[in-house]
Amino acid sequence: MTRSRKMCFISMTAALGAAALSACAPGEIPLDTRIANALPARIVQASGETEAVATANADAADDPAIWRNAAAPAQSLIVGTDKKAGLYVYGLDGKVRDFTDAGRVNNVDLAEHDGRIIVAASDRNDPLNAHIALFALDRTTAKLSPLGRVASGAGEAYGICLYRDAGTLYAFMVIKDGTIRQVALDLTGAAPAGRIVRTMKLGTQSEGCAVDPANARLYVAEEDVGLWRFDARPGGAVAPVKVAAADGKAIVADAEGVAVADGYVVVSSQGDNAYAVYRLSDEAYVGRFRIAAGALGATEETDGIEVVAGDFGPAFPDGLMIAQDGSNAPRAQNFKLVRWGDIKRALGL
Structure with missing residues (x-):
C-alpha cells in the first residue's frame, strides 16, 4: 500500500500560513497526514540501487545482506532475496552477479566462518516447517554454492x-x-547440521532481527508492537526487554527490518516509510530519516534493511545502508544503496 503525504516547501502563496510552514524544519519531510503523532524525519537520498528482481507485479524483494571486502572494498557484494524465487548477488554498482533458484526464501544474513562466507536464508518453501537454507559465497566469482538445508x-x-x-x-x-x-x-x-539450543517467544507476528556481537544482544522487531532485545548467548536468559514501542511516534507499525552497526540499531518504520535509529549503549532514540527521491527514487514500504560501517570504496567511503524498496514502478521491486555517512550527518551523529 502506498501512502501519500505532503512535502514541505516554501511558497509565496498567501494561503500558506506561518503555522503550515513551521510544521517541518529545514531538511525534513512532514508527517503523513494520517499519522499525527509520528516524529519528524530527516531527508537522505540514495546513491545507488540494484537491478530489479525478476518477479514483477508482486511483493517480492525483501531482505539484503552485505559482505564487505576488506582487501578491495569497492568489490564488496550484496545478497538480496526475491521471496518468490531465490537469492541474488549484486555488486556495489547494482548489477546482478549471480542468481540462485532457492524458491521461497524470505530473509537473509551472512557471516565469515572458518574461512568461508556463509549465507543463511529463512526457507519457507514448507510453510508448516521452518528450514535454514545455507550457501557459500565465493568472494572472487560472486557465485553462491548451495550447502544444504x-x-x-x-x-x-x-x-x-x-x-x-x-x-x-x-x-x-x-x-x-x-x-x-x-x-x-x-x-x-558433507551436509550441514543444526541443533536447537533454546527457544524464545514474542506474542505476535515478528520478522526482522539483527545481533550486536560486541554486547551479545539480539534485536527482534515484533511488527505491531515494537523492538525487543534478548540475550544472544546460547546460555542466556530468554525473557525479552522492550527497547521501543511501535506507538506511531518513532516507529509506525509495521516495525520491519532491523540492522545493527557502528554503535546504532536501525528499524524500518514501514507504516510511514521512515527509519528509526537508537544508540546501542543506552538504547536511546536519536532520530529518524527517510530515503527521499533524488537522482534515484525514494523508498517506500521497506521490509529488510542492512547497515555495515567502514570503507566501501569511492562511492561509499564511510559505510553503506541498503533498504528494500517496496514501490519501484515501473520496474519490479529492488534495493536502494545509501551512504551511511550521509545518514549520520543528517541526524547529527
Missing part, C-alpha cells in the same frame, strides 16, 4: 540473523508467529 522446528520461517560465539555459528530463526529459535550450525560434514 537445516530443519529449525515447526512453523513458517520468516526472519533470520547469524551470530558467532566461541567458535560456533548460530542462526536465530524467527518464526512468523513470534517464536525465535537459536540454532547451532555444524558445517564440518
Whole structure:
C-alpha cells in the first residue's frame, strides 16, 4: 500500500500560513497526514540501487545482506532475496552477479566462518516447517554454492540473523508467529547440521532481527508492537526487554527490518516509510530519516534493511545502508544503496 503525504516547501502563496510552514524544519519531510503523532524525519537520498528482481507485479524483494571486502572494498557484494524465487548477488554498482533458484526464501544474513562466507536464508518453501537454507559465497566469482538445508522446528520461517560465539555459528530463526529459535550450525560434514539450543517467544507476528556481537544482544522487531532485545548467548536468559514501542511516534507499525552497526540499531518504520535509529549503549532514540527521491527514487514500504560501517570504496567511503524498496514502478521491486555517512550527518551523529 502506498501512502501519500505532503512535502514541505516554501511558497509565496498567501494561503500558506506561518503555522503550515513551521510544521517541518529545514531538511525534513512532514508527517503523513494520517499519522499525527509520528516524529519528524530527516531527508537522505540514495546513491545507488540494484537491478530489479525478476518477479514483477508482486511483493517480492525483501531482505539484503552485505559482505564487505576488506582487501578491495569497492568489490564488496550484496545478497538480496526475491521471496518468490531465490537469492541474488549484486555488486556495489547494482548489477546482478549471480542468481540462485532457492524458491521461497524470505530473509537473509551472512557471516565469515572458518574461512568461508556463509549465507543463511529463512526457507519457507514448507510453510508448516521452518528450514535454514545455507550457501557459500565465493568472494572472487560472486557465485553462491548451495550447502544444504537445516530443519529449525515447526512453523513458517520468516526472519533470520547469524551470530558467532566461541567458535560456533548460530542462526536465530524467527518464526512468523513470534517464536525465535537459536540454532547451532555444524558445517564440518558433507551436509550441514543444526541443533536447537533454546527457544524464545514474542506474542505476535515478528520478522526482522539483527545481533550486536560486541554486547551479545539480539534485536527482534515484533511488527505491531515494537523492538525487543534478548540475550544472544546460547546460555542466556530468554525473557525479552522492550527497547521501543511501535506507538506511531518513532516507529509506525509495521516495525520491519532491523540492522545493527557502528554503535546504532536501525528499524524500518514501514507504516510511514521512515527509519528509526537508537544508540546501542543506552538504547536511546536519536532520530529518524527517510530515503527521499533524488537522482534515484525514494523508498517506500521497506521490509529488510542492512547497515555495515567502514570503507566501501569511492562511492561509499564511510559505510553503506541498503533498504528494500517496496514501490519501484515501473520496474519490479529492488534495493536502494545509501551512504551511511550521509545518514549520520543528517541526524547529527
